[in-house]
Amino acid sequence: EAGVAQSPRYKIIEKRQSVAFWCNPISGHATLYWYQQILGQGPKLLIQFQNNGVVDDSQLPKDRFSAERLKGVDSTLKIQPAKLEDSAVYLCASRGVRGATEAFFGQGTRLTVV
Amino acid sequence: QQPVQSPQAVILREGEDAVINCSSSKALYSVHWYRQKHGEAPVFLMILLKGGEQKGHEKISASFNEKKQQSSLYLTASQLSYSGTYFCGISFQGAQKLVFGQGTRLTINP
Structure with a gap:
């Protein structure tokens, strides 16, 4: 059984830039989390x-973070604009x-904002 | 809703035992235990359900005390490979929401 796939593994961006992360969950898994x-x-x-519906986004900083899960499979998480504390x-x-x-869990994406 | 773990860090010699606790302020449905090594993803250890008491195998086991709303992870005769940070994740009745504690860093020295 294939695991949870994430990309990219690493990303370095400057503050105020935007970035997106991608996740492909295990086939058939209805629940997907971003941490x-x-x-x-x-x-x-x-x-x-x-x-493809949001169950809980109470901790998501919605002024800069957004996420979607089209067709209930893959998901993307976006940050725009990024801050150092991200x-x-x-x-x-x-x-x-x-x-x-x-x-x-997937292997994760390590984000460095400079 | 975040569970509280204790202790925050433990240093042991190989062969010694450790207990890690996880407490919730709200009634629990399930408790999930994970171990994470530096730079890696969390790896699942075990899950305990409301109504169940103890689970695991000889060297790593866990208990779930519904009345106290807490779970404890027991590591017996620790091995070097047990080093890492242990997290408990909790879910509540009727929800798939999984919230993690701040972690307990376990260091095993030879």
Whole structure:
């Protein structure tokens, strides 16, 4: 079974530039999460999708972050414009049907804003 | 809603035991334990459900105390490979939302 794929692995941008991350979840997984993990901290949930609908985006800074999951499969997370404090690893995870199932994480995208 | 983990960091010698705790202020439905090594993605260890008590295998196990709204991860006779940061993730009844604690860094020395 293929895992969660993310790209790019690394990205360096200047502040005020825009950036986009891509995630392809495990086939058939309805739930998709985007997390932000700042160095030394736990993953912080930014947004959760169920199929192509947003279930929770309470922690997403909506003035600069946006995310979509077209057709309930792939997802993109965008930051525009980026700030220095956005430097972090952005993790995508997917999960199967409702109930007690584990979430599988991708390798993440390490973003450095300079 | 973020769970609180304790301790924040542990340093052990190989062969020693460790306990990591995860507490919630809200009634839990499930607790997920992950280990993350530096520069890598979190790796799933186990999941505990409301109504269940203990799970795992000989060396790594966990318990779930519904009344106290907490879970504990037990690492017995630790090995060098156990080093990493351990995270608990929690979900609530009727929701797939998965919220993680701040992590516990475990260092195992020879």
